[in-house]
Amino acid sequence: MAVRVGVLGATGAVGQRLIQLLDPHPEFEIAALTASDASAGKTYRQAAKWRVDSPIPADVAEMTVTATDPDEVPSDVDMLFSSLPSSVGADVEPAFCEAGYVVSSNSSNGRMDDDIPLVIPEVNADHLDLLEVQRDERGWDGAMVKNPNCSTITFVPTLAALTDYGLEKVHVSTLQAVSGAGYDGVTSMEIIDNAIPYIGGEEDKLETESRKLLGEFDGAELSHNGMDVAASCNRIPTIDGHLENVWVETEEELTTDAAAEAMREYPSLDLRSSPDPLIHVFEEPDRPQPRMDRTLGDGMAIAAGGLQASPFGLQYNCLAHNTIRGAAGASVLNGELLLENGYL
Numbered sequence: 001m002a003v004r005v006g007v008l009g010a011t012g013a014v015g016q017r018l019i020q021l022l023d024p025h026p027e028f029e030i031a032a033l034t035a036s037d038a039s040a041g042k043t044y045r046q047a048a049k050w051r052v053d054s055p056i057p058a059d060v061a062e063m064t065v066t067a068t069d070p071d072e073v074p075s076d077v078d079m080l081f082s083s084l085p086s087s088v089g090a091d092v093e094p095a096f097c098e099a100g101y102v103v104s105s106n107s108s109n110g111r112m113d114d115d116i117p118l119v120i121p122e123v124n125a126d127h128l129d130l131l132e133v134q135r136d137e138r139g140w141d142g143a144m145v146k147n148p149n150c151s152t153i154t155f156v157p158t159l160a161a162l163t164d165y166g167l168e169k170v171h172v173s174t175l176q177a178v179s180g181a182g183y184d185g186v187t188s189m190e191i192i193d194n195a196i197p198y199i200g201g202e203e204d205k206l207e208t209e210s211r212k213l214l215g216e217f218d219g220a221e222l223s224h225n226g227m228d229v230a231a232s233c234n235r236i237p238t239i240d241g242h243l244e245n246v247w248v249e250t251e252e253e254l255t256t257d258a259a260a261e262a263m264r265e266y267p268s269l270d271l272r273s274s275p276d277p278l279i280h281v282f283e284e285p286d287r288p289q290p291r292m293d294r295t296l297g298d299g300m301a302i303a304a305g306g307l308q309a310s311p312f313g314l315q316y317n318c319l320a321h322n323t324i325r326g327a328a329g330a331s332v333l334n335g336e337l338l339l340e341n342g343y344l
């Protein structure tokens with residue numbers, strides 16, 4: 001029987017992607033939709049300005065949107081996918097956990113908290129056990145797991161494939177699509193014929209989240225990876241797909257052939273949304289490209305290419321679909337991991 005799930009922030013850009021992914025999902029059944037008070041009481045069709053590239057699911061369109069309040073969500077809903085603005089999530093997500101709901105959240109609030117697992121299932125599924133610590137410390141019947149920032153998700157799996165060589169220093173420079181800023185995030189006058197070398201708070205997220213994701217959990221505490229990470233983040237006029245240039249210095253000698261093989265062989269998981277292969281390594285020097293490669297693995301694969309030696313270690317490019325692998329798909333995959341591990 002399918003698990004009854006709800007979407008917090010269901011009318012937004014990421015909320016719509018969540019509905020697109022959850023509606024055909026055999027393990028989940030959409031049973032609750034929440035948004036701001038302005039949307040509460042409306043049908044989903046009335047409340048959401050549907051902008052996703054597939055039709056609005058007919059059954060979801062006629063559901064009534066409620067306020068984002070634990071008292072408004074039916075108690076037989078087992079899991080909530082959250083795509084609320086982080087300022088809202090910080091207030092209400094803990095209230096849902098306290099009320100007994102398991103929350104798989106895409107919002108950035110709490111990602112770096114010591115007792116909140118920040119998870120990319122193919123990279124650090126073992127960190128999910130932090131939920132035991134979380135429940136002990138917070139006294140929650142529910143639980144909260146986060147997925148990382150979309151640009152973090154794009155490069156960390158490629159680093160995970162190289163950890164046997166000892167990661168020392170990582171430089172990453174991003175070219176991020178406009179959808180990452182949300183529909184009203186940057187105006188056409190700002191971004192057409194332009195690039196913006198600043199995305200508020202983004203560089204710190206790549207630098208800190210990557211070290212948490214590649215850290216070690218000993219059953220009680222999580223220690224962060226000791227590598228140095230420096231990030232530079234840029235907005236460019238693509239619609240979807242974050243492209244990143246990466247330089248990695250390792251303790252052990254790392255040839256481009258060995259790196260390509262390690263990435264190609266890095267395992268995916270036996271979960272519905274985990275693509276096989278996880279990392280698609282291109283031989284062509286001009287790939288990956290956002291428009292051509294963002295839908296690999298139904299938008300859940302990581303693409304890499306341009307591997308070469310440089311004075312700053314191994315150099316390569318990587319790409320992922322920012323609103324699927326980087327946001328909604330990441331939360332759904334964490335939901336599948338929670339289900340697989342008996343948290344529902």
Ligand SMILES: NC(=O)C1=CN([C@@H]2O[C@H](COP(=O)(O)OP(=O)(O)OC[C@H]3O[C@@H](n4cnc5c(N)ncnc54)[C@H](OP(=O)(O)O)[C@@H]3O)[C@@H](O)[C@H]2O)C=CC1
Nearest residue numbers: 009010011012013014035036039068083085086180182327
């Ligand atoms: N856009 C992207 O690609 C990515 C976004 N994210 C993160 O995901 C989250 C959502 O982003 P995005 O979908 O773009 O945002 P949107 O602004 O498009 O959507 C926000 C959602 O939250 C609801 N909401 C807003 N204010 C409140 C409130 N006070 N109480 C309850 N619900 C509220 C909105 O409802 P209503 O329609 O009623 O206003 C809407 O459903 C953010 O934390 C963002 O940083 C992460 C990665 C990528």
Ligand SMILES: N[C@@H](CC(=O)OP(=O)(O)O)C(=O)O
Nearest residue numbers: 106108149150176180181202
């Ligand atoms: N800041 C990201 C999107 C985003 O909302 O990230 P976060 O989930 O860390 O808030 C971008 O602009 O592409």
